[in-house]
Amino acid sequence: MNPSPSTMGDIKLTYRFILLGIFSFMIFNLLFFQGTYHLAQGIYRVNDIWVLVHTFILGFLMMVVMGVMYQLIPVALLVSIYSNRLSKIQFWTYAVGVIGLLVGLWTVNTTWMAFFGTLTFTGVLLFVLNMLLSVKKLIQWNAMALIIVTAIFYLFNTVLFGLLLVLNYRFAWFPNIHDQLLYTHILFGIVGWLSSIIIGFSYKMAPMFSLAHGYSEKFSKWIYSGIQLGIILLVVGIFSHIPFFNWIGALFIVIGFVLFSYQMSEIMKHKMKSTLDIGFQVAVYAVYGSLFIIGLAIILYMFLGMSILLPFAYFFIMGWIGFSILGYLYKIVPFLYWTDKYSDKVGKEPVPMLKDLVSEKKGKIAFSLLFIGLIGNGLGIGLHFISFIWLSNTIYTLGAVYYGYLILRVFKA
Amino acid sequence: MRLDNRGLQPPEPMQRTLKALEEMNIGDKLTIINDRKPMFLFEELEQKGYSYEVNSREDGAFEIIIIKKEG
Numbered sequence: 001m002n003p004s005p006s007t008m009g010d011i012k013l014t015y016r017f018i019l020l021g022i023f024s025f026m027i028f029n030l031l032f033f034q035g036t037y038h039l040a041q042g043i044y045r046v047n048d049i050w051v052l053v054h055t056f057i058l059g060f061l062m063m064v065v066m067g068v069m070y071q072l073i074p075v076a077l078l079v080s081i082y083s084n085r086l087s088k089i090q091f092w093t094y095a096v097g098v099i100g101l102l103v104g105l106w107t108v109n110t111t112w113m114a115f116f117g118t119l120t121f122t123g124v125l126l127f128v129l130n131m132l133l134s135v136k137k138l139i140q141w142n143a144m145a146l147i148i149v150t151a152i153f154y155l156f157n158t159v160l161f162g163l164l165l166v167l168n169y170r171f172a173w174f175p176n177i178h179d180q181l182l183y184t185h186i187l188f189g190i191v192g193w194l195s196s197i198i199i200g201f202s203y204k205m206a207p208m209f210s211l212a213h214g215y216s217e218k219f220s221k222w223i224y225s226g227i228q229l230g231i232i233l234l235v236v237g238i239f240s241h242i243p244f245f246n247w248i249g250a251l252f253i254v255i256g257f258v259l260f261s262y263q264m265s266e267i268m269k270h271k272m273k274s275t276l277d278i279g280f281q282v283a284v285y286a287v288y289g290s291l292f293i294i295g296l297a298i299i300l301y302m303f304l305g306m307s308i309l310l311p312f313a314y315f316f317i318m319g320w321i322g323f324s325i326l327g328y329l330y331k332i333v334p335f336l337y338w339t340d341k342y343s344d345k346v347g348k349e350p351v352p353m354l355k356d357l358v359s360e361k362k363g364k365i366a367f368s369l370l371f372i373g374l375i376g377n378g379l380g381i382g383l384h385f386i387s388f389i390w391l392s393n394t395i396y397t398l399g400a401v402y403y404g405y406l407i408l409r410v411f412k413a
Numbered sequence: 414m415r416l417d418n419r420g421l422q423p424p425e426p427m428q429r430t431l432k433a434l435e436e437m438n439i440g441d442k443l444t445i446i447n448d449r450k451p452m453f454l455f456e457e458l459e460q461k462g463y464s465y466e467v468n469s470r471e472d473g474a475f476e477i478i479i480i481k482k483e484g
């Protein structure tokens with residue numbers, strides 16, 4: 001069952017996902033300036049922040065993740081993609097859906113929200129089907145497949161709950177549980193889907209990128225179970241309004257993250273590669289960073305309550321999830337392009353090395369700017385300091401533009 | 414030494430190869446058969462003083478011959 005290139009994901013389509021993703025990332029940075037006013041006041045349930053969040057998540061993160069998964073699922077599980085034609089249909093449905101949804105959210109046009117929300121949902125549904133039908137070809141079920149299928153299950157539920165939210169704005173079908181739907185939507189999207197898919201692929205990518213072997217993976221079951229149990233308990237807490245479940249649920253998720261950080265440090269201890277590439281380094285720091293964010297959030301929450309959580313939500317999404325994906329992407333894009341272009345020639349004629357396709361030094365500059373901007377933005381949000389956020393987001397944007405430029409330049413090699 | 418890594422899910426082919434590389438002495442030859450070319454390994458092989466050669470096999474897999482160079 002070795003997928004031949006024809007049954008691999010469509011590489012041109014993956015490029016298209018990535019390009020549109022990078023484009024959304026640029027738009028997101030502009031929108032962020034507009035959103036500072038509300039963010040600095042601790043307000044997030046307003047149209048411009050809805051747009052901001054979904055431009056980043058649906059427009060950037062998910063574009064990139066879906067595009068890359070069409071390439072990595074065949075590599076990671078040794079199965080072929082169920083249908084490349086379906087992927088194409090999926091891409092267009094999703095892209096049109098997201099653009100329309102963002103416009104609808106921006107203008108708070110509930111008809112547009114409902115219509116394009118349905119289209120976005122359909123686009124994701126086609127992705128989910130394409131993935132599940134690919135994984136179904138697996139001869140032998142394994143842990144990686146379980147992690148991926150679980151994350152995809154949450155992806156489906158995230159967009160389902162998102163759809164319920166927009167339908168509720170349009171038709172007011174279930175006004176009594178709107179808030180519960182929103183919290184569940186966020187929980188499924190951020191923890192069940194994005195965090196879990198990053199953790200899952202890290203088991204494959206971290207050892208590959210660091211050339212590590214001989215480490216223990218004994219905690220991977222606990223990481224998975226902790227996060228799953230945590231999500232279920234939190235859902236119970238959200239719908240029952242019994243805080244006890246929320247605390248226990250959060251505790252299990254934290255245990256999952258602590259063990260995952262430990263897992264990452266285990267892999268790092270067994271690495272053979274002398275210097276790690278900047279993109280991968282960033283992804284590793286994002287893991288340790290996630291612990292720091294969660295820890296600090298819990299401590300401050302105990303003293304200051306709910307009002308302190310917004311900057312941490314920002315750090316969690318933009319720091320842990322955002323930097324993981326920015327980091328891995330910086331490594332994966334050259335890898336995909338190189339494989340596409342030069343893989344047939346290696347060992348026969350001189351070809352550029354992978355590392356010739358991206359600059360480590362320039363990458364460091366881009367990531368440093370992004371990181372300074374990230375910290376500044378989070379602090380600015382927490383301290384309600386608008387002009388400070390303007391300054392730090394300018395730095396972030398500079399980093400983002402430079403990052404985007406470096407990624408696009410790979411395709412020129 | 415000869416390693417058949419076909420049908421194994423990553424990162425296992427790479428990890429088995431790394432283990433074998435560690436056990437090699439100067440001048441030793443290691444032949445691995447992989448479903449895919451071990452891209453990330455190639456980067457490090459030259460730095461770590463190994464030479465390698467890639468051959469395509471008729472079954473679509475690749476045979477990579479790695480030699481630990483002297484000095």
Ligand code: HEM
Nearest residue numbers: 044045049050053117120121159162163165166186189190
């Ligand atoms: C079909 C796709 C989606 C639709 C239609 C949708 C819809 C919505 C709506 C209407 C809200 C605001 C609800 C309110 O405040 O009353 C919302 C909030 C949110 N959604 Fe989505 N969503 C979708 C996908 C996603 C995904 C995939 C994620 C994460 C992976 C996500 C993460 C969030 C977050 C973090 C918020 C809170 C932001 C805020 O309140 O400003 N959404 N979503």
